[in-house]
Amino acid sequence: MIELSHLEQRAIRYLNYKGDVTEEQVELLRNAMNDMKRVSRPQFVVRYLSLQEDNSGHLFVDAPVNISFDSLQKLFRSKDSDSLCILVSTLGPAVDKRTSLLAERDAGKMVLFDACANAYIEEVTNDYQKKLNLGGETFRFAPGYGDVPLSIQREIFDFMPEIGRIGIELDESNLMHPFKSMTGFIGFKSGK
């Protein structure tokens, strides 16, 4: 049985692969992972906000970011959050460039590279989140899921101009460029 790191296992999950890995596959994976890590430049920005309650019991923040959606309200209620952390991360543009280059030349390598990048952004963002030591935190909720529309990205980007500082831009469809970027809402208890 070949021992795989947490990151490698995650990449294999992204490949939707459930079988036992062979040495050949591990070599393919590790080469792709090294290739991907060489071009990644993980960057993060974070903003904290107090969660407040209006007369009808809805949570809101004193910022132009609409958190009235059920998914978010339930998320924050689930852990009695009193604060909100907005965490934005990216692997940088070189990962996208390499992906496009591989797509032209070797689609197999591209898919492997892409899976590694997906695993890596998840992993580095988790590691960064841990270091924030938020306390009593919810899971990280990304816009575009549940009833939270992707248009909320625009609100986040307008509210947090520092996101531009780590090189992420939004396009007309509210998608982030570089692609390997994440936005997440995390509820937490600031007192803890």
Added chain:
Amino acid sequence: MVSNMEKRKIRELIGKEFIVFDGGFGSQLQARGVKAGENSALINIKNPELVTAIHADYLNAGSICLTTNTFGADSFHIESEEELGTIISAAIDNAYKAIEQTGKDAYVFYDMAPTGKLLKPLGDLDFEDAYEVFAQQVRLAAATNRIDGFIVETFTDLYEMKAAILAVKENSDLPIISSVTYSENGNMLTGASPVQVVTVLEGLGVDMMAVNCSLGPKELLPIVQKMLDVAVLPILVQPNAGLPVFENGETKFLVGPEEFSEYIGKLIDSGVAGFGGCCGTTPDHIKASCDVAKDHAFAYAPKAQKTRVTGTTTCVEIGPRVMRCGERLNPTGKKKMKLALAEHRLYDIVDEGVAQVDAGADVLDVNVGVPGIDETGVMTELVQLLQEVIDVPLQIDSTNFETLEQACRIYNGVPLINSVNGKREVMDAVFPIVKKYGGVVLGLCIDEDGIPPTAEERFEIAMRIVNEAAKYGIPKERIIIDSLVLTASAQQKEVIETAKCVGFVTERLGIGTALGLSNVSFGLPNRPLINRTFLVMALYAGLKMPILNPLDKELMGAIDAFEVLNNSDANAEDYISKHVNDVTTTAAAATPAAPTSAPSGEGALEGSDLFVAIVKGQKHNAVEAVKKMTDVAPLDIVSEHLIPALDKVGQDYDKGKIFLPQLMTSAETSKLVFDEIKDKLVSDDGSEKKGPIVIATVEADVHDIGKNIVKVVLQSYGFDVIDLGKDVKADVIVEAVKEHKPIAVGLSALMTTTVVFMEKTIKALKEAGLNVPVFCGGAVLTQDVCDNIGGDYYTKDAMDSVRVCEKFQAEKNGDK
């Protein structure tokens, strides 16, 4: 107050006594009523008294250097140059008013902040555009004739800092203090380590290095210590009042003056030559620090100069260990690279660079000298492309001075420069470039009279190079001498002179040496053996940086072995880690064995060479195999080799035995085989291609990886695929269906938010009366979702798409 005439120049004080700066300015403005987020530079005009009052408080607290309130006074924030000039002038006036009011002597430093944008390749801002933003400020500030220097501060990216430093140096002769900001991980935001920061800032010739913002004094102490361990230039530290704390919806800094100053004392003991404060610090923090400084001796002591160069996130020291410089990015004698350069296929060259780094190169030589190309343009473009994916330092190699200068300018870091030599004209052209852009230059032992035959004569040229560099203020540690290798087959007796000269340079000058190895073996059989043997001779003589082919494992292995025997690789740790699994060849085993048949048993693959090559995704082997099958009918190649191989791969994928990427590589391989035979195939049996099939990623979705996978796999099964791309609107798809009359349409969407566009597309197709089956796939799709939006088939992966399309194809054929 001491007049400017009597005031000692700040350059005379730096490194000799404490340089005391002021503390936080933005946080003081906010504490005195300015709203967060407001451009603080505008306050110089709106409320000049407030700005002057803060300056005055810092002067009274003990600051001897004032920072103008010009953070954010740049053309990105204030478009009109006239307005910008007015603000800059007002900011300087406000500082001078405080000097007048307090009667204190002080130096006024123009404060220059980052643009707030990221430079390419991390962001969109061009290096030269960033340069111009800074240069404009420098021109405006210097034109007032009232500033004593520039402090370029809170930079999180060394590359942007380089643009700012060049802007100051090219537009004024005033002192410059360069201040970087570190993240909690101890590196800058863009990954530069403290040693790398020191190397770049010293290379670019600033007057004083500095660290400010982001962290408190406690957190900065170990980071600054790393800088102090290697720094020749003095260091100024301006910490925040601790780490920001989130309290009641506000960001606060909680370290008070007493605790802050205690750490300033520790920083002084470590050797910092100046202090001040950043976010959250107040005049009280500065006063307390000045009081503490009285009890601590000025302990700045420059460390020894070392030979270091940097990549984007790496810093390499040449000397303690052998550095392997990859030689392969050089078109001399390399047809493939010449062609790639001529056809401007720079990504192919980048790949060659990646391969060398993977093989263990510590530095890469880059030479694009091919007749008929724009050498400067190609070199600068290639350097930027390489630095996107490779973080080892580069050695810019050109005989064209303009190319050297422009590549050094655009380079992110301080590079190796290849090269200068003993010729007067070359020294006059190259040393100013080395001085201005930093870095380390290779000095070749050749002059107007050619390469001297003896080691002594070559050493004389080396001395001349070092002495001439000193006139420019370039220390000898920023030179590596190349004694030049001659060909053993033609100039046999001079080969040993090269090795001797390496010894002379090492012993007498005490600086690094480099050699391009491969020339030595030219014209002799078994060149690698000669190269390897000469390498070891030269290493023993003191060679520090062989320029070689890192893909030559034996050659690279010889360095590993030498470092063990030379006691450079402590406990042979590196050697063991690299060579623990080496298979050594004994004399008996080396005897050629009789050819063996293909391995049998579990895992062995039985079938034709073509079958095996497709299953294993070996593109070259597959094409070679099919070329040899001249006696097999093309249709038989497809039915008896290609399809069975794809079926095997497809089954292995379905059973979870292989990765999706392996399936795709096999698919691509089979496509190459198909391309090889397709012309004959059509003429042989007149059969039509399968399909066509129109595929697209739907509107608002730019994720096309899944769609591309389906395309590759469908094509490998012989389908004609019309790929409309990503973010494709419904009407475009409708038009494509009308035009191409496909047997099916494949739609892909990755996100829940874009599934609605999939539904819209399906409706549009139906409304247009196009009775074409639609199969849908993508990360968020399920059978239920597909049913809900009116899709005909849900395909869970690429193989599923093949099965569905084969069904449509069979129906189409059945209709005929």
